[in-house]
Every structure is written in structure tokens, then in C-alpha cells.
Amino acid sequence: TTRPVEVPTYAFQRRRYWPGGSVGASAGSLSGVGLAGAGHRLLGAQVALADGGAVFTGRLSVSTQPWLADHAVSGTVLLPGTAFVDFMAHAGRQVKCPQVRELTLQAPLVLAEDGPGAVVQVVVDVPDEHGQRTVAIYSRPDTEAGEWTRHGTGALTETTDSPDTAWVWPPAGAPASGEDLYAGLAEAGFDYGPVFRGLKQVWQDDEDVYAEVVLPDEPAGFALHPALLDAALHALAAASGTGSAALSTGSGEGGLPFAFTGVRVHRPGASTLRVRLRRQEPDGVGLEAVDAAGNPVVSIDSLVFRPVSHADLTAPGASDGDVLHLRWTPLPERTPEEALEAESAETPADARPGGGHVHAVPDIAAASAAVRDGAAGPDWVVLPCRAPEEGPVPERARALTVWVLGQVQAFLDAPEMAGRRLVVLTRGAVAADESDRGVDVSAAGVWGLVRSAQSEHPDRLVLLDVDAEVGDDEWPALLSAVSAAPLPQLVRRSGTLSTPRLEAVGDGGELTAPAQGPWRLTAGSGGTPAELALVPQPLTAGEPLGEGLVRVAVRAAGLNFRDVLISLGMYPGAASIGGEGAGVVTEAGPGVTGLAVGDRVMGLMPDSFADTTVADARMVVRVPEGWTFQEAASVPIVFLTARYALGDLAGLRPGE
Structure with missing residues (x-):
């Protein structure tokens, strides 16, 4: 339902409008539609x-x-x-x-x-x-x-609550210069030009960060100028003491705004802000801002940042038309010296392995209770996930995902777990390579569940799937590699860690038809779509047609679940791909009446994934006027299934 469709500018008749190329115009350039006075510099x-x-x-x-x-x-x-x-x-x-x-x-x-x-x-x-x-x-x-x-x-x-602006300005203490931070941000990969360098002064106390922001550009034409609010958030980096810690993370990744909650613009058109930023556990920040006269301008209940990989930023159109597939890529191995240096930089000496750094728990409640009783709080909490051994697969999968959901929610809500990371550990839940033939369906659902949670808490949750038990002595090196991984989703196979990556399918993945003669699509014996091949079909060309048969030049073929099962090697007995299609009659055999060469037909056609096929004339009909070949090819089996269900099984008759 969210696929963009082209809609003429004069025909807004559908209940719900989705993006269409006819409406993307600059201010005043739309003809045939009613324009309200938008008054916005970018949305004209x-x-x-x-x-x-x-x-x-x-x-x-x-x-x-x-x-x-x-x-x-x-x-x-x-x-x-x-x-x-x-x-x-x-x-x-x-x-x-x-x-x-x-x-x-x-x-x-x-x-x-x-x-x-x-x-x-x-x-x-x-x-x-x-x-x-x-x-x-x-x-x-x-x-x-x-x-x-x-x-x-x-x-x-519609709600517009008034913000709390009862704070003293200027704040106590000496301010830091905002100009000094932009050199550090540039080193971290954030290249801000003059318009986005509006941070002038920064103060901080035990709870809050204060900032003065001035917009050098004319603010008219915005509800809230993007550069003004963006510069206000730069104060988080200045207050960190590193010049970039709040906006960038390790391994060449940067943090950008991800989720906003409760944003209220009280006074549009401001060019100067006095800002108070209040950090929220575990990884959010709230914001209130007033103008130079103390009038409320904007307030944000919560804002969360998330890491973004610089390597993933590509210009528009760079992959237009590419077909992408998921590939598990091994992580580069770090030398012992690199691992030791990274661990020393990332982990305090009293929190390294052996000092409560890693803790495997049966459930989060037990871990929280242990911390409350005085146990050393772990930096990493490992939650092994095992489905019940008995019962139907759907019930086992549901029981495990419901349990994991409760554990993740408890981890995120527990004050004792603040600032810690949870490793959700599964075994055999992911098919990472050709050796992974048997995926644990019960555990596979856990990955989908936790992936959704990671979108809101990218720095708190890690998915790890293994093919063998992890020894206690292996966890320190393993978690060191996990912390350096570009994504919090990993598999370990034969001791090697891999992360997922979408890659374009190159020309090597395309099927090529034989140079001469007719062809058809066949499935290999290995049970994977990668073995699909186009092979010669010599028997269909030039062979005399039998009684009641027609030869059809195929223009479109219908894809059914049966075809998928055949390609995966899961269909019982010998069978070929393709059972319905549409095309043009090129030859009619003896006894064929009602059809002639040149007729557009659709129906049941064996081996329809081919350039030419032979079908029983009684199993095809003419394509209705105005239908495309693609539409016609998708109808026969669906229609006949419905006809059999309603007529033969349910016993319905015309008029009933």
C-alpha cells in the first residue's frame, strides 16, 4: 500500500493519497489543483x-x-x-x-x-x-x-502543552566556546558549513547542558529552521569534553537524530535560541528553547540518536534498479595487540573479564536482583534463548518469542541494567551459509522480534547466533569483536564471526537463454533457487502437433507456490516449473476448433516458463479485450481453484 503511484494533478479521488510524480513541483508550479498558502521555503x-x-x-x-x-x-x-x-x-x-x-x-x-x-x-x-x-x-x-x-x-x-522555561539565564559558571568544537566534529566526519555553525556558547552542570545558538541565515519560511535546531544539538558534543563523542561512535560511525517524541513549536521564525538539554536514561535527551526575550520557541520531550555508518551513505540513484540480496560477511580479524588496545580504551580496568564484565543469566529478573543485592554489575548480559523441547513448532516458537519479549522489556526497564548491553544468544536460528540446512524455526522468530527492538535501542541490544556452545574463556575475545562490529547482528560459524550486508546482485546472477533454439526454465537437484537454469527445449520446435493441441509463444507465465516448492526440491515426485500462462497461438493441431493462429490465449500450459509451449486446446481460452498478458497469466489457476471450491466442494450453483 505504500508503493508510490502516479496520480494526475486533477484527479484526487482516492481516499488515501500516496506519492506520485505529478505532484512533486516547486512553489506555484502546480496546475489544476487547489493550493493553500503553504508559506514554506522548502515545501512550496x-x-x-x-x-x-x-x-x-x-x-x-x-x-x-x-x-x-x-x-x-x-x-x-x-x-x-x-x-x-x-x-x-x-x-x-x-x-x-x-x-x-x-x-x-x-x-x-x-x-x-x-x-x-x-x-x-x-x-x-x-x-x-x-x-x-x-x-x-x-x-x-x-x-x-x-x-x-x-x-x-x-x-x-492537537495537544500543545506549555513547556517549563523557568530556568535562569545566563547559567552559572564560565561558558565554553562553541566555535572550538567544529574542528573536532570535522575530524569525526561531520562537515558543517557556515549556516550550520550556529553554536556560540555552552554551559553544563550535573544534569543539564545549556547553549546559545544564533542562526546566520534568514529564518523566514520555516516552522523551525533546521540549522537552528541542529546547532542546538551540537552542544551535546561540546559538553562531552571530546568535541565529538555525542555525535560519533567508534569504528567510523556517526550518531544522527533518529526518533523524536513530543515536539512542539511555540513561536515560528526565531533566529536566536537559549537552549536547555536534559539527558534521559538510557540514551535520550529532552530539549526546551526560548528566544532572546524568554518566549518559548520549541520543546522536545525526547530525542534519541542512532549510529549511522559512513560507508552506507550513497548518492541518490547509486543503486537504482539493483536487485539486492543478503550476504553474511566475515569480520576482519584483529591482531592480539589491536584487541588489547581496543579493550583497554573501551573498558575500565575494574570491569574487564573476571570482574563482572560478562554475565550469563537465566532471566533478567535474576540479574537485576543480584545487582540490587550488591553483586558487581556486568557490562554485558548474555541471555541464552532455548525453545521448549516438546510440542508443535508453532507453539514452541510462540512460547519462546513471548518469553524473549518479556525479557527484553524487563532489561530496558530495569534501573539496574542502565548503561549495559544485552546479548540475545540463539543457536541455529539463522541460515548464514550453505552448511546451514536446518534452521531452528522456533528460534528464528526471536531475530525478527529483537531486530524491531534494535531499531529503537540500537546501542543496548545485540543478536548473536552460534553453531556451538561458547566457553567461558571465549567470551572476552568474542565480545570485544562484537563491540567493534558495524552492526549488532552477528553469527559465529566454526569460530568465525560474520555480519549481514545487502549487496547488489551483479550480472553473474542473471539467467542467459541458449544462443539458438527454444528454451525452458528448469530447477536443479540441490534445492536452491541458485540452481535455476535456462536449458534448450528441442522437442517443441518443428515437431508435428497431436490431436487437439496448440503451440503457444509464451508472453507471460504465472508463478505459484507449487513452482516455489519445485525450485526448492520440496515437491513430491518429478515435476517441471510452470503450469499457467498467456501468449499467442502460433500453430493449431488436428481437430482444434475455435482457435486460430494469432489468437491471444490464456490457460493451463505445461512448462509455461519457456519461450514456446504446447497446450491442450480445451485448457486455454481467448484473453479478454483490454487485458495484458501479465494479467491473463495470473488468472487461470486462481479462478479454477475458486470454481472448484465453490462449485464442487461447497455445492453452490448459479443464482444461489
Whole structure:
């Protein structure tokens, strides 16, 4: 339902609007639609939909908005996460739901400095029974062939609580200069230009961080200028004492805003902020900001950062059209000297292995109770996951996932576990290579569950699947490697750790038809789709047709679950792929009536995954006028299944 569709600018008749290329235009350039006065510098057009929803759209380009180039990570220009907050806040003010109840960012929006810009759409749904509106933000390269990407989802509400601004300004103590931190941020890969260097002074006490931010650019045309809010968050890096710790992590990764909760813009158009940032356990921060006169400007109940790999930032269109597959890549082995140096830098001496650094527990309640009773708190908590040994697989899988859900929730909620990491340990839950033939279905569900939790708590949860028990003496080196891994999802096979990575399928993965003669698709004997092959089919060409048969040039074939089972070697007995299709009659055998050469037909066709096949004339019919071959090929087996179920099994008759 979220796949982008092209919708003419004059035909907004559907109840729900999804992104379409006809609406992504700059301010004032939409013809045939009603525009509300959007008044936004980046979202220049607003379309009010008939069902009460709305779409806000505009074009982003470094060439026309050069200040966007001042926000770059590792040389790649990114639209700051604060811009998405501004988009939602602006949309909320227009639809009378001014509070951003929540916003979760899913993918960065990369802007090429010398390539096409991006078309952005903010899609606001109709209000639900509580007056809340869901929102999704999309973009695509500003080309006709560009694919849509969803960058974030969230919700808008009508609530506008007043923030607590009763704090003294200026704060006590001597301020630190904000200018000094930008050199450290540049070394960490955060390349901020003049517009995004608005942090002037920083103070901190035991609980809070205070900052003064001044925007050098004109703030008009925004609910809250992205550079102003982004610079306010830079104070977290200055307060860390390293110049970059709050915004970057080890191994070449950087932290960017990920999830916003309770955002309220009280006064648009501010150019100066006095900010109070309050850290929240375990990894969040709250924000209140006022202008120079003390009037509330913006408040955020909670903001969470997440690591982003610089290697994953690519320009738009870099992988357009690529087919991706998951590949488990072994981690590079670190020398003993590198491992010792990393452990010394990352772990205090009193928390290294043997001093409570690693602790395997039967459940989180026991671990929390031990810490409350005075036991040394572990840095790593290992939770082995084992499904019940008896009962049907679905019941075992449900029991294990329900148990793991409760354990993860208890870990995240327990004050004793604050600042620690949980390793969810499974065995045989992942097929990481060809040797993993038998996956434990009961444990596989745990990975899907914890992956979802990792999206909200990326620094607290680790998934580790092993093929053998891990000895007590192996854990220190193993966790040292886990902490250096680019993703918190790993498998260990024969002592080697691997992490998942999406890679484009190259030309070597394409099937090539034989140079001469007809061909058909066959499945190999190994039971994997990788063994699918196109092979010659000499018997179909030139052989006289039998009584009642027709030869069909196949244009489309229907794919069914039976075909999948055959390709996986799971179908009983010998069988060939393809049972239905559509095409053009090229030859009719003796006794065939009602069909002629050139007729477009569909129906049951053996070996339909081929360029040519032979079918029983009684099993095919003419394709209805206006149907495509693809539509026709998908109908026969579905229709006949329904006909058999309703007529033969249920006994229904026409008119009943």
C-alpha cells in the first residue's frame, strides 16, 4: 500500500493519497489543483485532499538552495534530521494538529552536489477517532525514472502543552566556546558549513547542558529552521569534553537524530535560541528553547540518536534498479595487540573479564536482583534463548518469542541494567551459509522480534547466533569483536564471526537463454533457487502437433507456490516449473476448433516458463479485450481453484 503511484494533478479521488510524480513541483508550479498558502521555503505547495488528508511537496536541490550543502557527513550532503521535524511541524500547523507526537526516521535523504535534486512529499492522513493524523515523508530523485524512498513516519496531534522555561539565564559558571568544537566534529566526519555553525556558547552542570545558538541565515519560511535546531544539538558534543563523542561512535560511525517524541513549536521564525538539554536514561535527551526575550520557541520531550555508518551513505540513484540480496560477511580479524588496545580504551580496568564484565543469566529478573543485592554489575548480559523441547513448532516458537519479549522489556526497564548491553544468544536460528540446512524455526522468530527492538535501542541490544556452545574463556575475545562490529547482528560459524550486508546482485546472477533454439526454465537437484537454469527445449520446435493441441509463444507465465516448492526440491515426485500462462497461438493441431493462429490465449500450459509451449486446446481460452498478458497469466489457476471450491466442494450453483 505504500508503493508510490502516479496520480494526475486533477484527479484526487482516492481516499488515501500516496506519492506520485505529478505532484512533486516547486512553489506555484502546480496546475489544476487547489493550493493553500503553504508559506514554506522548502515545501512550496500544499494539496488539500477531498477526504480531509493533505500532501505537502517541494523540490530540494543544492544548486537552488546552496545552504543545504553546509550539512555533510563524510563528504556526503544529507538533509538534516531536523528538517524532517520542520516539515512535520509545518504540516501540523496547516492541518490544525501542531504537535509532532512522534517521528521516527528510517533512511537518510542524500543530496548530490552535482546531480539531480530530490522531490519531497509529506503525506498527512485523515484524523482518527482521537484526532491524531499519521504522516509519512517520501522523496525520489528529481528524474522521471527515480524510485520513491520513505524517510520517516510519525503522527500529529492537537495537544500543545506549555513547556517549563523557568530556568535562569545566563547559567552559572564560565561558558565554553562553541566555535572550538567544529574542528573536532570535522575530524569525526561531520562537515558543517557556515549556516550550520550556529553554536556560540555552552554551559553544563550535573544534569543539564545549556547553549546559545544564533542562526546566520534568514529564518523566514520555516516552522523551525533546521540549522537552528541542529546547532542546538551540537552542544551535546561540546559538553562531552571530546568535541565529538555525542555525535560519533567508534569504528567510523556517526550518531544522527533518529526518533523524536513530543515536539512542539511555540513561536515560528526565531533566529536566536537559549537552549536547555536534559539527558534521559538510557540514551535520550529532552530539549526546551526560548528566544532572546524568554518566549518559548520549541520543546522536545525526547530525542534519541542512532549510529549511522559512513560507508552506507550513497548518492541518490547509486543503486537504482539493483536487485539486492543478503550476504553474511566475515569480520576482519584483529591482531592480539589491536584487541588489547581496543579493550583497554573501551573498558575500565575494574570491569574487564573476571570482574563482572560478562554475565550469563537465566532471566533478567535474576540479574537485576543480584545487582540490587550488591553483586558487581556486568557490562554485558548474555541471555541464552532455548525453545521448549516438546510440542508443535508453532507453539514452541510462540512460547519462546513471548518469553524473549518479556525479557527484553524487563532489561530496558530495569534501573539496574542502565548503561549495559544485552546479548540475545540463539543457536541455529539463522541460515548464514550453505552448511546451514536446518534452521531452528522456533528460534528464528526471536531475530525478527529483537531486530524491531534494535531499531529503537540500537546501542543496548545485540543478536548473536552460534553453531556451538561458547566457553567461558571465549567470551572476552568474542565480545570485544562484537563491540567493534558495524552492526549488532552477528553469527559465529566454526569460530568465525560474520555480519549481514545487502549487496547488489551483479550480472553473474542473471539467467542467459541458449544462443539458438527454444528454451525452458528448469530447477536443479540441490534445492536452491541458485540452481535455476535456462536449458534448450528441442522437442517443441518443428515437431508435428497431436490431436487437439496448440503451440503457444509464451508472453507471460504465472508463478505459484507449487513452482516455489519445485525450485526448492520440496515437491513430491518429478515435476517441471510452470503450469499457467498467456501468449499467442502460433500453430493449431488436428481437430482444434475455435482457435486460430494469432489468437491471444490464456490457460493451463505445461512448462509455461519457456519461450514456446504446447497446450491442450480445451485448457486455454481467448484473453479478454483490454487485458495484458501479465494479467491473463495470473488468472487461470486462481479462478479454477475458486470454481472448484465453490462449485464442487461447497455445492453452490448459479443464482444461489
